[in-house]
Amino acid sequence: MMVGAGRAAESLHLPAAAMTAQVTTSVIADRNLERAREVARNYGVEQAVAGAEEGKAFADAAILALPHHLHARVARELLEAGLHVLVEKPLALTAAECAELGTIASERRLVLEVGMVRRRFPALRFVKRALERELLGGIRRVTLEEGMPFAWEVTSDFTFRRETGGGVLADSGIHVLDLLAWWFGELEPVAYSDDDMGGVEAEVQFTLRLPSGAPVEVELSRTRELRNSIIIEGERGSLEAGLAFGGALRLDIGEAPLLIGQAQPHASEAGGDYQNVRELFIEQLENFRDSIRGTSSPLVDASEAMVAVGLLERLRAMREPLELPWVTANTTRAA
Amino acid sequence: MNEGTTVLITGATGFIGGRLVEMLAGRARVRALVSAYTRTSRIARYPVEMVRGDIRDEAAVAQAARGVDVIFHCAYGSRGTPEEKRAITVGGTKNVIAAARASGARLVHLSTQMVYGTPEKGVITEELPRQEGGGTYAESKVEAENLVEAAAAAGLPATILQPTAVYGPWAPVWTVGVLARMREGKVPLVNGGEGACNAVYIDDVIQAMLLAARREGALGERFLVSAREPVSWRDFYGSYEEMLGFPATVPVRVEEAVEPQRRGRRWALPQLLELAREEPSVRSRLGNTFEGQLARRLAGPLFRRRSTPSRTPELDKLRRLRSKPELPVYRLSPTDASFYASTARVEIGKAQRLLGYEPGYDLRAGMELTGEWARWARLVPAKAEEQQAQQKRKGVEAQ
Structure with missing residues (x-):
């Protein structure tokens, strides 16, 4: 069952399902039944229903691509109904909810996988390998910038509303937090600021600290074109990796020559040969399918997803307003 | 403007509408008519009610305007064919006028100085005749102004504002566009750049819009909005x-x-x-x-x-x-x-007299904030001292 018939379902999950062996989409559920029917027609799916509750009788597993605030509630309902669940990121908006969902899945022996698809990006897998092999020596400093004008043609406004868990931090920021936790392990939040002025943030700056004390500085934006890479500076050299799918790698270690290349040459090591991002969704769905069969395990389960959500909560708790002088310039006279 | 006032902003995801949202949010209930959610990141930072709808759709505009006290009409056709642009600028204004009538809202209509063409010299005031033949943008704005003035003559509480070259954070033409052009080529300074640059910092335009929404003397009038004095294009x-x-x-x-x-x-x-x-x-x-x-x-x-x-x-x-x-x-x-090349200067006396408009930004003050924003937006390099500080900090932390 595809739960949610928005842009992510239409452009990523349903094409992946259509191209994954031994996976059949039996039903599409969306509050907007008209939309569910339209998408079902486009993908040859027989059933379209107005909610997950109604659709659960037609499936034994579900993919959730809903507004963030609904993830935990709907995942819980489906797990309790005995369905395996693949949830788009973030699994939930609090670590406590993540833990609860993990417990339910575990008790009922169901698969609960979280769509942290960026862990499958070749360049970012290379970063993981490089760190595991201590290629750079001790880490001195990490900076990560991800920003571009928001261009995702969304069909609803949930990512722009506070009450639905919107904002850049829970959206692309959760990927960043997940990657950082995956790469570096334990991270301590130090400072956080954003430009939320009663709605949802579009700009975020925060600092984390590695156990060694080295800073991890992050900047996220929905309005500006930023560097879109991570730079890791270590005792023996530095590594820069583009954050986009197919991002370039630049490795500079001591006297060794500077290496500049696309991530694809390393794909064999990373375990995949990808044509485009959609193939990663197929890989993710295959992983979900095989986990249900018991021949694999989820790349990211509830306990792993909980780490990033926990960091998100702790960062938000120390929120300071971002200084934007051109916004706050004295404008009271006329108003 | 107070917390009990409800305003509708068209073009709220654009440059001027976006800044208006920033300055009004928290002081009034703000509703924004948006054609798509994709470009709403900037205004979504505020407690804004976003209503999805097309300005060309009369029913959608009427629905969005229901119960509002003021409509700030900033939307205009900036993309597509001349016909498409005109449909948004003129057709959209027609729909906004109808919606304002139906809801009893006051209308602040954003137009442009360009409706007067480009006189070679002298003084540009609201008394000048509006020009035909100034291209799609100016011609559509003239048409839209004519609609608003006719509606005002028939009793609609409406005001037209005619800003000059508006610059500042996010300004697509006079800031972002200029910087983009300067990175790729050289801008010719006609006659050494001695011509009169009638420019205005964005926050002064917003000030005029807010005044136009509440001053009785504003009704049925049109006002040029610019800085206190023109500067040279060279500056x-x-x-x-x-x-x-x-x-x-x-x-x-x-x-x-x-x-x-x-x-x-x-x-x-x-x-x-x-x-x-x-x-x-x-x-x-x-x-x-x-x-x-x-x-x-x-x-x-x-x-x-x-x-x-x-x-x-x-x-x-x-x-x-x-x-x-x-x-x-x-x-x-x-x-x-x-x-x-024109040395004609825009006269803002009428806005000063009837609106109480007093520009708060000269070129130096306006460009200072613009520069801060442009550095933050990565459109220009960081200041040398900022770069040095960053290098120094890196050195300290790396030790």
């Missing part, structure tokens, strides 16, 4: 050169600045070649245009043989040092060349 563009850290303008005479194909018969090739032969400075400038560079590549040796020593070699040397010779000089349309 205006010079502010951006400072931000960028390199020169990106070149002084030209009005004849040199105009695209040859638009000059008409008077500016045929023989005259152009004659001008180039007689004037080394003109020749070098022509050589630095896009077309000139192409010509150099195609006929380089010939070009060089015919060149003659400059009559002012020291000055030429200085210019070469000051400018980036590899960057070509942009050409202007005759209309744009006239615009930059």
Whole structure:
């Protein structure tokens, strides 16, 4: 069952399902039944229903691509109904909810996988390998910038509303937090600021600290074109990796020559040969399918997803307003 | 404007509408008519009610305007064919007027100084006749103004504002556009940039809009909105050169600045070649245009043989040092060349008298904030001292 018939379902999950062996989409559920029917027609799916509750009788597993605030509630309902669940990121908006969902899945022996698809990006897998092999020596400093004008043609406004868990931090920021936790392990939040002025943030700056004390500085934006890479500076050299799918790698270690290349040459090591991002969704769905069969395990389960959500909560708790002088310039006279 | 007031903003995801949201949120209930959610990141930072709808859809506009006290109409056609642009600017205004009538809302209609064309000199006031033939943008704005004035004459509480060149954070034409052009080529300063630049910092436009929404004397009137005094185009563009850290303008005479194909018969090739032969400075400038560079590549040796020593070699040397010779000089349309050559100054006395408008930003103050934003937006390099501080910090932390 595809739960949610928005842009992510239409452009990523349903094409992946259509191209994954031994996976059949039996039903599409969306509050907007008209939309569910339209998408079902486009993908040859027989059933379209107005909610997950109604659709659960037609499936034994579900993919959730809903507004963030609904993830935990709907995942819980489906797990309790005995369905395996693949949830788009973030699994939930609090670590406590993540833990609860993990417990339910575990008790009922169901698969609960979280769509942290960026862990499958070749360049970012290379970063993981490089760190595991201590290629750079001790880490001195990490900076990560991800920003571009928001261009995702969304069909609803949930990512722009506070009450639905919107904002850049829970959206692309959760990927960043997940990657950082995956790469570096334990991270301590130090400072956080954003430009939320009663709605949802579009700009975020925060600092984390590695156990060694080295800073991890992050900047996220929905309005500006930023560097879109991570730079890791270590005792023996530095590594820069583009954050986009197919991002370039630049490795500079001591006297060794500077290496500049696309991530694809390393794909064999990373375990995949990808044509485009959609193939990663197929890989993710295959992983979900095989986990249900018991021949694999989820790349990211509830306990792993909980780490990033926990960091998100702790960062938000120390929120300071971002200084934007051109916004706050004295404008009271006329108003 | 108070917390009990509900306003509708059209064009809220754009430059001026976006800043209006920033300045009104928290002081009034703000509703924004948005055609798609994709561009709402900036306004979604505030507690804004976003209503999805197309300005060309009369019912959607009427629905969005239900129960509002004021409509700030900022939407206009900026993309597509001239017909599509006109449909949004004129058709949209028609729908907004109908919605304002139905809901009993007051209307603040954002127009432009361009409705008066580009007088060569003198003073531009609201008394000037509006011009036809100024291109799709200006013509559509004239049409839209006519609709608003007719509605006002029939009793709609409406005010028209006519800002000059609006610059500041996010300004697509006079900030982002200028910086983008300066990174790729050199901007010609017509007549040395001595023409009058009637520019206004975005926050002063917002001030005028908010005043227009509440002052009784504003009803049925149109107001030019600009800074207290014009500046020179040299100073205006010079502010951006400072931000960028390199020169990106070149002084030209009005004849040199105009695209040859638009000059008409008077500016045929023989005259152009004659001008180039007689004037080394003109020749070098022509050589630095896009077309000139192409010509150099195609006929380089010939070009060089015919060149003659400059009559002012020291000055030429200085210019070469000051400018980036590899960057070509942009050409202007005759209309744009006239615009930059004009010494006509915009008079804001009416807005001062009837609205109580007092500009809060001169060029220095406006460009200071603009520069801060542009550095943050990565449109220009960080200030040298900021870069040094960053380097220093990196060094300390790396130890």
